[in-house]
Amino acid sequence: MPNLVRIDGDLLSSSRLEAACAWIDAGAKIVALHGIAANGRCECGNASCQSPGKHPITAEFRNGHKSATDSKQKITRVLKSHPNANLGVVLPENILVLDVDGPKGRKTYETLKLPNTATVKTGRGTHHYFMIDRPLPKKKLRLEGIDIKDGGSGYIVVPPSRHHSGKQYRMKPENAGKIATLPPSFLDVLKPKQSRTVSFDMPGSVTKGGRNNTLTSYAGYFRSKGLRGSALERVLATVNRVICSPPLDDDEVANIARSVSNYEAGFENAFGSLADVQEQEVQFLAYPYIVKGATTVLDGNMGQGKSTFTAALAAAVTTGKPPPFLTTIEEGGVLFLSAEDDPARVLKPRLVENGADVSKVRYQEKVFSLDANGMMMLRQEIEAHRPALVVIDPIIAYMDADTDGNKANDTMRFMVELDLIAREYDVSILIVRHLRKAKADNAMHQGIGSIAISARVRSGLILGIHPHDPTKRAIAHAKANYSEKGPTLVFELRSQEKGRPPVVIWHDAEPDISEDDLLAKPPGTIGRPSEERDFAKDFLRETLSKGPVEKNKLDQMASTRSITPETLRRAANDMNIVKQRGTSGRSMWSLP
Secondary structure (H helix, E strand, C coil): CCCCECHHHHHHHHHHHHHHHHHCCCCCEEEECCECCCCCEEEECCCCCCCCCCCEEECCCCHHHHEEEHHHCCCCCCCCHCCCCCHHHHHHCCEEEEEEEHHHHHHHHHHHCCCCCCCEECEEEEEEEEEECCCCCCCCCCCEEEECCCCCCCCEEEEECCCCCCCEEEEEEHEEECCCCCHHHHHHHHHHCCCCCCCCCCEEEEEEEEHHHHHHHHHHHHHHCCCCHHHHHHHHHHHHHHHCCCCHHHHHHHHHHHHHHHCHHHCCCCCCHHCCCCCCCCCCEEEEECCCCCCCEEEEECCCCCHHHHHHHHHHHHCCCCCCCCCCCCCCCCEEEEECCCHHHHHHHHHHEEEEEEEHHHEEECCCCCCHHHHHHHHHHHHHHCEEEEEEEEEHHHHHCCCCCCHHHHHHHHHHHHHHHHHHHEEEEEEEEEEECCCCCCHHHHHHCHHHHHHHEEEEEEEEEECCCCCCEEEEEEEECCCCCCCCEEEEEEEECCCCCEEEEEEECCCCHHHHHCCCCCCCCCCCCCHHHHHHHHHHHHCCCCCCEEHHHHHHHHCCCCCHHHHHHHHHHCCEEEECCCCCCCCCCCCC
């Protein structure tokens, strides 16, 4: 590996590509970061970005600095697509940078009395480059206002990157060129001092099961008093030895101290003055039904046209041609996460029939749940292609296996994460739910799953059969947090050609139809025992159409739809469902 001793030549080129290639030649790796636009905002598109110009383009570098590249071919391709990107450099192993930030950092740096070395001017501080000939101590004192960066601690932003202040990262001429060697005395400064003994009145009072929580609580208190890093770790180690029986391992204590120390903004930025908040007007994809930067839910029974409605909505978004009940609609791309519709036989034909520009539609090719990894993939897709609308149909199918859709705590965490994605990328997310059969006390609670779903969405729509004309469908605006409720929409599903999906034909809106009207059972059907079984049959047809499914999994899916085991069994018998043992020995159900 080359031994970097100078910062000069193409390392300081005004060409991002030349600079990146020179760093690769010097033994470094590169991460392309979002650049800074002319208005000073981060090009990631998030107006409230907390790290403008300093975070990776995740579509290309999914794991941050861990996915940094030394491939000139890749960085050439990335910079061609992102010509204003900033450069993040994972340093060669012989180089260390002291990242000095603000007046406090400058004051600390002056006390170190280090030799002159290659120095880059940043937006509000400096980067001082040093060569190292020995490893730094694993545990080291934290220097106020200074971050120590090496090849194992992320990346450093380098010239010709641009700071969000508008200033460019540039080499200070008086310190240009040669990189000084870090003196051994600096290592002595970093070595933690020996801890002192503190007296407590409750020796051995905390036993197994409560030690982590107790020490974390103490760590939070001491952090609030200004302790952090190795100082916090020393105090916590003393508390651990005195009050814990038996004491936690040193590594666990160090992890607690490190974790709590990382909440640097826990006090400074956790709260703020409302006077400093800039008001923002709520925007809509389709006023007042679909909100931008938030989640909307569409509830309805199976087979009544929810997916065809979403296709018609997507068609309007991709063409920019609003349906008759809207004056305008945001034009853009659409992303479909559809667990139940085959893209070739159902999804694309349905969109084509309803007039969509399918070149602006992307879909989920491989089915995955929205666990932590799935949410990351969704973020990457949205960041890379910036759709105006994301449709998730049905939402229950995408919940992580560890998320119980009927538990408020589990569901709220899931919905909060989804809502954060909508807000971060200012995208409209439309989730689709089936209705439960059991009557709820509120129309918005009629959807399958926890009421936390209804609580978290900013707009709620309920689709059902028109109460006075069974050939039509109606969509009531049941919840509106950011506007007045819109009038109930009316449409019919009409097939243009045999064997082709139906299209939506819009009729005049009918404000007098409410969500309760759509949920009321038609006369003559109340109390019919076959209704529950018919619902179960629809469920079995839809679920088993893709192939055999384990009985245990079917039971779980049926439960979320309020289908009892007895009703499911009777429906299966009516349909002559095939029941046999799979290779795993478990019961498998399939269509005859």
